[in-house]
Amino acid sequence: MRALTVVPQQPGSLRVSELPDPEPGPGELLVQGLALGVCGTDKEIVGGAYGWSPDGADRLVLGHESLGRVRQAPPGSRFQPGDLVVGVVRRPDPVPCGACAHGEFDMCRNGRYTERGIKQRHGYGSELWTVEQDYAVPVDPRLERTGMLLEPTTVVAKAWEQVERVGARAWFDPKRVLVTGAGPIGLLAALLGVQRGLDVHVLDRVSTGPKPRLVRALGATYHTEPAGDVAERLEPDVVIEATGVGSVVLDVMRNNAAYGIVCLTGVSAAGRSLPVDAGALNREIVLENDVVLGSVNANLRHYHQGAEALAKADPEWLANLVTRRVPLGRAAEAFTAGQDDVKVVVTLTGGE
Incomplete structure (x- = not known):
């Protein structure tokens, strides 16, 4: 072979x-x-x-x-x-x-x-x-051409599970989610957000091509402005960060809603320093009961969650x-x- x-x-x-x-x-x-x-x-x-x-x-x-x-x-x-x-x-x-x-x-x-x-x-x-x-x-027989998307879907299924578990520490009724990055992980995170009935916003740098179309086909909103500006305007309850870009990570941590949850799924490259007012960032996180967590990989439970999400998705959207x-x-x-x-x-x- x-x-x-x-x-x-x-x-x-x-x-x-x-x-x-x-x-x-x-x-x-x-x-x-x-x-x-x-x-x-x-x-x-x-x-x-x-x-x-x-x-x-x-x-x-x-x-x-x-x-x-x-x-x-x-x-x-x-x-x-x-x-x-x-x-x-x-x-x-x-x-x-x-x-x-x-x-x-x-x-x-x-x-x-x-x-x-x-x-x-x-x-x-x-x-x-x-x-x-x-x-x-x-996997569902209808996923014959797109079932390889299950593994990246497990990554975001776990991310959403972790967000919801953290949110359940107190009353939790999120309305708006910002997904940073419109690669496969970001788009699949947006899919699972839409399936949860949330107001989904996706941020990426490109303004043309398939990414904006895929986001809009979900019924979500696409943004290309700086991350800090978008997050400050939206004040998202949940952020799924899928770029790993240090400046984007910091911008969304600074500008989410009170009692907000930022889940980091992108892996940042080492060797680039950014000026950070650590005291101010710490103050915001503590005083607003914010949570920042990292999430990677998946276990069997997340594979079954991902398979269920893909089976419910529009086959044409997945194919695109x-x-x-x-x-x-x-x-x-x-x-x-x-x-x-x-x-x-x-x-x-x-x-x-």
């Missing part, structure tokens, strides 16, 4: 490799890979920033935004050949820590978790892959999120940004 592989932490090592077909172990599904979403994490691994191969392997099979069709299932499994499935990315650490022991492996306390396509486990970027049936998530599809044989093209890219997908069957 063909697989998309890299030598972790070695730039320029991306290639399509020929590997033996996998053999499913006890309790595992054999899955025909259909498509693979490409995200910033994948690009950083390809660029040599990080990534770790499985023990004893030089190369890592890339890919964590999966979609496949079950080819073979164990006897008595809840899955049948032909089912659409997505594979969970993270596995709990073997110790395990308290969080992992309770199924909350997205909150691992000791960092010994592993991740498909990222850390010490081969990913889903191959024509065939296997997955433990307990870490396979069924995927702005470019690249066959596996030309997968390197998916790692070069296009002007109007939102979500780029590598197709694993058919084509070159």
